[in-house]
Amino acid sequence: MDKLLIRGGNRLSGDVVISGAKNAALPILCAGLLTADTLELSNVPNLQDVTTILKLMRQMGLRAEQNDHSVTLNGGDITKLEAPYELVKTMRASILVLGPLLSRFGEAKVSLPGGCAIGSRPVDQHIKGLQAMGAEITIDAGYIYAKAKRLKGTRIVTDMITVTGTENLLMAAVLADGETVLENAAREPEVSDLAHLLVAMGARIEGIGSDRLVIQGVDKLHGASHTVIADRIETGTFLCAVAAVGGDVTLKNTRSSLLDAALDKLREAGAILTSGDDWIRVQMARRPKAVSFRTTEYPGFPTDMQAQFMALNCIAEGTSHVTETIFENRFMHVQELNRLGAAIDIEGNTAIVKGVEKFVGAPVMATDLRASASLVIAGLAAQGETLIERIYHLDRGYDRMENKLSSIGAQIERVK
Ligand code: EPU
Numbered sequence: 001m002d003k004l005l006i007r008g009g010n011r012l013s014g015d016v017v018i019s020g021a022k023n024a025a026l027p028i029l030c031a032g033l034l035t036a037d038t039l040e041l042s043n044v045p046n047l048q049d050v051t052t053i054l055k056l057m058r059q060m061g062l063r064a065e066q067n068d069h070s071v072t073l074n075g076g077d078i079t080k081l082e083a084p085y086e087l088v089k090t091m092r093a094s095i096l097v098l099g100p101l102l103s104r105f106g107e108a109k110v111s112l113p114g115g116c117a118i119g120s121r122p123v124d125q126h127i128k129g130l131q132a133m134g135a136e137i138t139i140d141a142g143y144i145y146a147k148a149k150r151l152k153g154t155r156i157v158t159d160m161i162t163v164t165g166t167e168n169l170l171m172a173a174v175l176a177d178g179e180t181v182l183e184n185a186a187r188e189p190e191v192s193d194l195a196h197l198l199v200a201m202g203a204r205i206e207g208i209g210s211d212r213l214v215i216q217g218v219d220k221l222h223g224a225s226h227t228v229i230a231d232r233i234e235t236g237t238f239l240c241a242v243a244a245v246g247g248d249v250t251l252k253n254t255r256s257s258l259l260d261a262a263l264d265k266l267r268e269a270g271a272i273l274t275s276g277d278d279w280i281r282v283q284m285a286r287r288p289k290a291v292s293f294r295t296t297e298y299p300g301f302p303t304d305m306q307a308q309f310m311a312l313n314c315i316a317e318g319t320s321h322v323t324e325t326i327f328e329n330r331f332m333h334v335q336e337l338n339r340l341g342a343a344i345d346i347e348g349n350t351a352i353v354k355g356v357e358k359f360v361g362a363p364v365m366a367t368d369l370r371a372s373a374s375l376v377i378a379g380l381a382a383q384g385e386t387l388i389e390r391i392y393h394l395d396r397g398y399d400r401m402e403n404k405l406s407s408i409g410a411q412i413e414r415v416k
Pocket of ligand 1: 014
């Protein structure tokens with residue numbers, strides 16, 4: 001299994017090109033199931049999760065050609081309406097095939113995603129929404145069996161804001177009979193990116209970017225071309241890395257408006273940020289100041305940036321409080337950061353981080369995707385060598401992270 005070996009302490013400087021967003025690419029690829037025509041997608045990141053979703057959909061009969069960051073999909077010959085446990089267990093986002101399969105083919109069999117390192121993450125809201133649209137759903141032997149002659153538009157109010165739940169119901173509603181209103185919809189930019197693609201495919205959606213999506217179902221969708229938006233979490237991760245170790249880096253192909261809440265916190269920590277239409281420059285020449293925050297839904301501070309900011313807080317001046325409100329178990333990185341010399345205590349869903357002067361390199365283990373990113377940041381800032389094990393978590397969601405970091409001066413290598 002691959003590991004990352006980092007020799008910490010180098011300042012970072014230069015340019016990094018940010019990849020397309022994982023969490024936009026995954027639902028967008030699933031939209032390929034909604035039409036018999038061809039979708040031409042660009043800025044698709046090269047990630048393990050993208051490979052997994054393509055493998056899953058190829059098993060269904062979807063034709064997919066991947067060429068660097070372009071993917072062409074054709075859903076003209078889909079025959080197998082099933083997502084097996086073997087693949088769903090490796091990636092929960094596989095649940096995103098449920099809405100499209102059911103709305104276009106009237107039937108789907110999708111494994112229930114199991115537990116997850118960051119929380120229990122049920123999919124009850126996806127199921128509740130589809131049932132409200134008239135689907136007959138049974139759960140048997142770990143599988144969701146869904147059937148509906150044609151889904152019927154209705155008003156759905158989810159119990160909480162759910163990103164993939166909104167995306168699944170949106171993909172179900174675009175081919176349903178009549179009007180669907182999704183209240184309490186997630187406003188994440190990745191949901192809007194999916195909605196824009198669906199509109200390009202002929203869907204009728206109003207309220208994109210708001211918490212109320214109104215969809216008029218159509219009989220059929222057609223092919224389209226689409227460029228996936230920039231990955232705001234990859235952007236934030238690189239910004240945190242520079243803020244932790246110091247330097248001057250410009251991130252290209254990304255937009256500051258995707259991550260205002262995180263940028264505000266970086267400024268509070270002492271980073272100097274400037275930006276244009278498609279770039280963000282970060283300069284950091286001092287020890288960071290501790291910043292407290294609570295994770296919340298977009299446009300608030302993203303849970304997917306919590307671990308990376310915590311790494312920054314560990315070596316900051318002062319004490320910070322980091323409260324996680326989205327997932328009940330997203331502090332797995334705390335013990336690993338403490339192994340590197342951090343001083344973090346957990347009280348309920350709040351981590352109290354007392355800033356220490358420095359991290360000291362040690363072997364650590366990645367536990368989930370964003371936890372892995374926080375360990376990379378800590379390793380870059382640490383004195384000495386840090387060896388990170390289980391980096392398959394990192395490969396799920398970061399496109400060649402170690403290459404991008406080496407190109408701006410980090411000493412980081414992948415070892416077998
Ligand atoms: N929830 C339920 N029932 C549901 C759906 C959600 O109880 O039916 C709960 C979840 O357990 C959680 C909260 O609602 O406590 C929000 O979960 P949400 O459904 O929004 O999360 P998700 O759609 O499963 C996506 C991202 C995550 C990101 C979250 C929150 C994708 C593929 N995944 O997950 O990304 O953390 O939204 O923003 O879009 C990551 O990239 O590292 C990652 C975990």
